[in-house]
Structures are given as C-alpha cells and as structure tokens.
Amino acid sequence: xxxxxxxxxxARPLPPHHDGDPVLGEYEPFAxxxxxDAERWPTLTGPGAARLAALRAHPHAPMWVHECGxxxxxxxxxxxxxxxxxxxxxxxxxxxxxxxxxxxxxLERAATTVPRYRRTWRGTPPAxxxxxxxxxxxxxxxLASFVPVDRSLADAFTGTSTGSTGAALVLPQHARTxxxxxxxxxxxxxxxxxxxxxxxxxxxxxxxxxxxxxxTYASLLSAFEQAGxxxxxxxxxxxxxxxxxxxFLAAVQPQVITSTPSALVDLADVEVAxxxxxxxSGANALSPAARDLLRTRWGAPVIDVYGLMETGPVAASVDGxxxxxxxxxxxxxxxxxxxxxxxxxxxxxIVVTSAENPYLPLLRYRxxxxxxxxxxxALADLEGRTPVRFAASDGTWVDAVGLTQVLQAxxxxxxxxxxxxxxxxxxxxxxxxxxxxxxxxxxxxGRRPRSARLARxxxxxxxxxxxxxxxxxxxxx
Amino acid sequence: MRAATHLASSEPGGRTGTAPGPALADLMRDLxxxxxxxxxxxxxxxxxxxxxxxxxxxxxxxxxxxxxxxxPLAQLAQGPTRAAIGILAALLHGPALxxxxxxxxxxxxxxxxxRMVGTLAAYVPxxxxxxxxRSREEAARLFLDLLGLRPGGESEAVATDRLTAxxxxxxxxxxxELAQEQRRAAELAAQLADKRAREAAARTTYV
Numbered sequence: 001x002x003x004x005x006x007x008x009x010x011a012r013p014l015p016p017h018h019d020g021d022p023v024l025g026e027y028e029p030f031a032x033x034x035x036x037d038a039e040r041w042p043t044l045t046g047p048g049a050a051r052l053a054a055l056r057a058h059p060h061a062p063m064w065v066h067e068c069g070x071x072x073x074x075x076x077x078x079x080x081x082x083x084x085x086x087x088x089x090x091x092x093x094x095x096x097x098x099x100x101x102x103x104x105x106x107l108e109r110a111a112t113t114v115p116r117y118r119r120t121w122r123g124t125p126p127a128x129x130x131x132x133x134x135x136x137x138x139x140x141x142x143l144a145s146f147v148p149v150d151r152s153l154a155d156a157f158t159g160t161s162t163g164s165t166g167a168a169l170v171l172p173q174h175a176r177t178x179x180x181x182x183x184x185x186x187x188x189x190x191x192x193x194x195x196x197x198x199x200x201x202x203x204x205x206x207x208x209x210x211x212x213x214x215x216t217y218a219s220l221l222s223a224f225e226q227a228g229x230x231x232x233x234x235x236x237x238x239x240x241x242x243x244x245x246x247x248f249l250a251a252v253q254p255q256v257i258t259s260t261p262s263a264l265v266d267l268a269d270v271e272v273a274x275x276x277x278x279x280x281s282g283a284n285a286l287s288p289a290a291r292d293l294l295r296t297r298w299g300a301p302v303i304d305v306y307g308l309m310e311t312g313p314v315a316a317s318v319d320g321x322x323x324x325x326x327x328x329x330x331x332x333x334x335x336x337x338x339x340x341x342x343x344x345x346x347x348x349x350i351v352v353t354s355a356e357n358p359y360l361p362l363l364r365y366r367x368x369x370x371x372x373x374x375x376x377x378a379l380a381d382l383e384g385r386t387p388v389r390f391a392a393s394d395g396t397w398v399d400a401v402g403l404t405q406v407l408q409a410x411x412x413x414x415x416x417x418x419x420x421x422x423x424x425x426x427x428x429x430x431x432x433x434x435x436x437x438x439x440x441x442x443x444x445x446g447r448r449p450r451s452a453r454l455a456r457x458x459x460x461x462x463x464x465x466x467x468x469x470x471x472x473x474x475x476x477x
Numbered sequence: 478m479r480a481a482t483h484l485a486s487s488e489p490g491g492r493t494g495t496a497p498g499p500a501l502a503d504l505m506r507d508l509x510x511x512x513x514x515x516x517x518x519x520x521x522x523x524x525x526x527x528x529x530x531x532x533x534x535x536x537x538x539x540x541x542x543x544x545x546x547x548x549p550l551a552q553l554a555q556g557p558t559r560a561a562i563g564i565l566a567a568l569l570h571g572p573a574l575x576x577x578x579x580x581x582x583x584x585x586x587x588x589x590x591x592r593m594v595g596t597l598a599a600y601v602p603x604x605x606x607x608x609x610x611r612s613r614e615e616a617a618r619l620f621l622d623l624l625g626l627r628p629g630g631e632s633e634a635v636a637t638d639r640l641t642a643x644x645x646x647x648x649x650x651x652x653x654e655l656a657q658e659q660r661r662a663a664e665l666a667a668q669l670a671d672k673r674a675r676e677a678a679a680r681t682t683y684v
Contacts, residue, residue: 034672068679115658119595120552132552141549141584144662153664157674170669173678181682205681219679229679260683282683307684314684456537 040069048226094377161309172359192301206254210263322378393446406440425449498626507571515563546583
C-alpha cells in the first residue's frame with residue numbers, strides 16, 4: 001500500500017487505549033498476545049512478512065493493541081483451495097429440505113464420541129427428526145459434553161459468543177473452520193458481480209468496529225496470497241493523531257470492508273474516499289435504509305451475512321432479498337413452536353445442524369432467531385438481533401456493544417437497559433456487581449441508570465430477553 | 478465451566494472434596510428396598526425426577542422453573558433406562574440420604590443421574606443395581622462418589638480404593654468412561670484458558 005510522507009506534527013504520547021475503566025483490562029495493549037509470527041501465519045513468506053511489517057508500522061496506523069493471525073498451515077490452505085473450487089459454481093442448499101446424507105454420519109459420530117449423545121444413544125442414533133434440539137443454555141451448562149472425545153484439543157483457540165442473556169460463552173474454534181469464512185466471502189462477492197483478487201497496492205480486508213474499546217491489529221490472509229487485513233476502531237481514542245484515521249484509510253484503500261451495520265454507518269460518515277469492491281455487514285440486522293445509505297456512499301454491493309459465533313456464517317443476502325444459505329456443512333431447519341418444520345411461506349425459529357467445527361458439532365441448535373421460509377429454501381424477513389444505540393449526555397451516540405462489554409465485565413448475567421424519550425436510563429439486571437456496573441455505565445453515557453435487581457433471567461420477561469431498547473428516535477439505525 | 482464429577486484413580490495426586498456420607502450398608506439397604514413400581518412402564522420418569530428435585534434438592538432463591546433442571550434427562554427417561562431414574566429417585570427419598578435433603582443444587586442431582594443412567598446403566602443394567610449385594614455395593618459407591626460423598630466411616634483413600642479396586646469389569650468400564658469425560662472437561666477448560674488459545678484468530682465476518 002502507499003506510504004505517506006511523515007507528517008510534521010509529532011504524535012502525542014500513547015494514551016491509554018480506553019478511558020481507564022480498570023474493569024476492561026483485556027484491552028491493555030498486547031496483553032493477550034502469545035504466539036510468534038511464524039505461528040500466526042505458518043506459511044509466511046518474505047514478501048508477506050514485509051507487507052505485515054509495513055502495515056504495523058504505517059505512519060498513520062492506529063494504536064494496534066493486538067496481534068492475530070489465521071493459523072493456517074499448508075494442509076489447511078490446500079483444503080481451503082479445494083473448498084473454493086468446489087463451491088464456486090454450486091447451487092445453494094435449501095433450508096427446510098430433506099435431511100442430507102452427511103447428517104447420518106454426523107449422528108453416528110455423535111453417538112459414539114460426543115458424551116452428551118453417547119450417554120443416551122450408545123452408538124445407535126435415532127432418526128434425525130427424533131434428535132432433541134439444544135440451545136445456548138445447554139452449551140453454557142456443560143460445554144465439554146458437546147466436544148467429541150476423540151479429537152486432540154491442542155490446536156483449539158477461543159471464540160467468544162455474546163448471547164441474548166448477556167453472559168459470554170467461550171467456545172473452542174478451529175483454524176480451518178474460521179479460515180473458510182474468507183472462502184465463503186469470495187463466493188458471495190463474486191455472486192454480487194464484483195471482482196476481488198489480491199492487489200499488492202490495497203488492503204484486502206478492512207474489519208471495522210466503532211466502540212470505545214476494541215482489539216485492533218494488522219494481519220495477513222494466508223489463503224489470499226498473504227494480502228493484508230486490518231482490524232481498526234473508528235473511535236478517536238484508538239488513533240495517535242487527529243487525521244490519522246482518514247489518512248490511514250485513504251492510504252490502504254481496502255477492497256472489502258467487513259463490519260456491523262452501525263459501525264458501517266459510522267464509517268460512511270468519515271471524510272475519506274473509499275472504493276471497496278464489496279461491503280460485508282454482519283452481527284445485527286441490516287435495515288433497508290442502512291443498506292441504501294451504504295450502497296449510495298460507496299457504490300459497491302452490500303452483502304448482509306447472517307450467522308452466529310457457534311455456527312459461523314449461515315446465510316447471506318447479496319441484494320436485500322431473502323438470505324440464501326451458504327454452501328457449508330449445515331442443515332438448516334425452520335421450526336414452529338412445537339418443533340415441527342414450517343411450510344413454505346411461514347415463520348419459525350432457525351435451527352442449525354453443523355459439522356463445520358470439529359471441536360463442536362451441533363445437532364439441531366436453536367439459534368433464537370426467526371425467519372420466514374421461502375419456497376426456494378431461503379430465509380426471509382430475518383428477525384435477529386436488532387442493534388440499538390444510546391444517547392450520551394453530551395449528545396453523542398454510544399453503540400450498545402460498549403454497554404455489553406462493561407456489563408459483562410462486571411459479571412452481569414442478564415439485563416435489559418432501556419432509554420426513555422427523555423434520555424433517562426433504566427436497568428433491570430440479574431447478577432454481577434451492581435454499583436460498579438452502574439458507575440461504568442454512567443462513565444460511558446454521562447447518566448446513571450435507575451436500577452432494578454432481578455433474581456433470574458426469566459424475570460426479564462417471556463421469550464428471548466431483549467437486552468437493549470430505546471424510545472429515542474435514531475436509536476436503531 | 479462446571480466442575481467435573483469427583484472420580485477416583487485417574488486423577489494424579491489423589492481425589493479431593495468428598496464429604497462423609499451415609500453408612501454404605503444403609504444405602505445398600507435402601508437400594509435393596511427399591512419399590513417394585515419403578516419397573517412399571519407407565520411411570521412418567523421425567524415427572525418423577527422433577528418431583529424428586531422439588532422434594533430433595535436445594536431450593537432456588539426466588540423459586541424457579543420446576544422442570545428446567547430435569548430436562549437433560551428427557552431422552553434417558555424413555556426406554557430401558559427409565560427404571561434407573563426411578564431407582565435413583567427412590568434412593569434420594571430413602572432414609573439413608575434423608576439428612577442430605579437440601580444439600581445439592583437440582584442441576585447437580587440431574588448431572589449425577591445423567592452419569593448413572595447414561596453411563597453406568599450402559600455397562601451394568603439397572604436390574605443389576607438392586608439384584609445382588611455386590612452390584613448393590615458398586616452402584617451405591619458410585620452414586621455417593623458422583624454426589625460428592627464417601628461412605629460414612631471410610632477415609633478418602635479407602636473409599637477411592639474400594640470403588641476402583643473391587644469393581645467388576647462392567648463397573649470399571651463405566652468408571653473409565655466417566656474418567657475420560659472428566660479428563661476431557663479439564664483439558665478443554667485448560668486449553669481455552671491458555672494464552673496461546675486466547676490470542677484467537679483473525680476473523681473476516683461478524684456473526
């Protein structure tokens with residue numbers, strides 16, 4: 001990527017990455033690094049290392065606080081190349097279809113090697129329709145019982161899922177599984193009509209967050225000719241000098257931007273000319289208004305990806321229409337309240353059976369998200385997690401994820417934070433340290449919530465507990 | 478990550494954490510006295526277990542969903558393992574374990590039942606648990622161990638020894654399976670806490 005001449009303005013001394021809220025210790029710079037670069041990118045070449053070094057040392061780079069690679073070795077890359085070839089021309093699978101044959105093998109493996117199922121099936125699984133569904137609560141209660149006993153855990157790393165009840169769930173992840181996301185994105189970008197090949201002058205993937213504290217890092221994509229990836233945080237405190245953010249973005253000219261709807265909207269507001277070939281939105285529902293705004297801003301296709309940390313990406317909408325399933329080892333059902341598959345045209349809960357993660361095969365995993373099953377097996381009108389943001393007393397918006405971080409850091413198990421039309425905050429919470437949590441919220445928003453303590457998550461109300469809500473216009477972009 | 482069940486010999490450095498429980502002979506007597514209606518195919522074993530939890534488990538503050546803690550047993554509550562649940566329910570209601578009413582959280586009792594019914598029953602049929610004195614001793618010892626207790630009057634070392642050294646091959650197989658699960662749970666927890674794992678991997682999607 002292009003290098004700028006050093007600006008005459010001296011960089012101010014590195015301030016703390018966060019405003020000093022001691023509970024968010026995990027964001028101390030490089031506190032969570034433990035590998036060598038050769039371990040982060042096992043196939044690292046000289047040119048790749050040089051590209052990485054340039055990105056890390058870029059004159060306008062943000063204050064990187066983490067290092068993170070894809071951990072893909074030569075065997076993984078061969079497998080991913082094979083996957084890329086395999087899925088390039090594939091017809092997508094259909095939700096609500098007949099059970100594919102690979103599921104039989106998955107059930108048999110579960111019956112002999114996954115403790116939870118071994119106990120009840122003893123090597124002889126039932127018909128798929130008789131397999132009980134499971135939820136996040138089941139994983140949280142006894143994760144080890146869902147991990148096959150015959151698989152070495154030595155290469156597992158962590159993935160953290162934040163569920164609707166608030167408590168974070170740490171899962172074992174596999175490099176090849178996570179690495180396959182890029183292969184799926186390449187296919188989606190091609191479907192959207194865009195051309196995406198490694199370009200030495202451009203950052204291949206820009207991963208963006210917009211919140212007070214976050215991991216930021218420079219990285220390489222082993223499966224994309226070691227092209228660059230950078231994870232950045234738009235928050236001003238993440239950058240060393242005013243103007244660095246805009247200068248960095250202008251210099252790296254990302255080909256693909258991946259982020260959440262609210263961070264993408266924030267990025268659209270930054271005064272820099274970007275020319276992505278495609279934009280990937282995930283984690284929360286992408287409203288038609290947000291999609292239009294982003295498409296207008298950058299003139300590139302906006303692809304909305306649906307999935308969970310537990311399953312990885314499941315389906316995507318390239319054009320604002322229904323979410324079409326991705327060609328992965330997923331069997332997706334849409335079930336009614338009685339656990340039966342809905343007919344086309346009807347709504348139900350999305351339930352995923354997945355053999356993608358060798359450390360965590362999932363059998364009929366209830367996502368808690370709902371959609372209408374279309375006649376051709378896609379998911380329409382996805383009702384997932386709706387983003388909410390909160391108005392701080394100084395007039396700025398704060399994304400709900402920042403509130404999630406402090407509430408989780410103080411051990412809160414479940415909560416509902418609401419902002420009224422007058423800006424007043426009300427918190428109903430279960431567990432955790434009440435007073436420190438209220439202080440952390442006050443520090444973020446300049447307002448202290450009224451607080452009500454509840455005994456258990458079910459007290460938040462029926463159905464999936466809503467963690468955040470607001471009566472303020474503009475709170476849901 | 479929930480604490481693994483207490484299990485014997487596979488742990489280096491010995492076991493910790495069992496409290497003195499009832500006299501083994503008392504528990505074995507209760508097993509021998511298992512009421513015949515546990516074998517009745519019409520019994521709703523899951524409902525029976527829910528009721529047992531309500532009777533003997535520690536009360537949850539603020540009440541709580543009465544059926545939630547029993548749910549993991551739903552599949553085991555059908556078919557040939559149904560009676561095993563009835564045997565354990567009867568034991569928990571029996572005189573030997575009465576002093577321990579309110580001692581365990583409902584989830585702990587259900588986990589214990591999952592292991593007895595899901596694992597032991599696969600190697601030692603439930604009919605065997607009550608049939609003769611050797612099998613009664615094995616089932617009683619394992620039940621206590623899973624509950625975090627040891628036979629009254631026995632030290633940790635003695636209780637450990639007797640559970641493993643005197644076990645029939647069938648019980649030994651069950652113990653090996655339970656030990657494997659305990660090892661894997663510890664391995665998983667250690668791996669996910671390891672700094673190298675916590676560095677995680679760069680992601681290209683937000684899900």
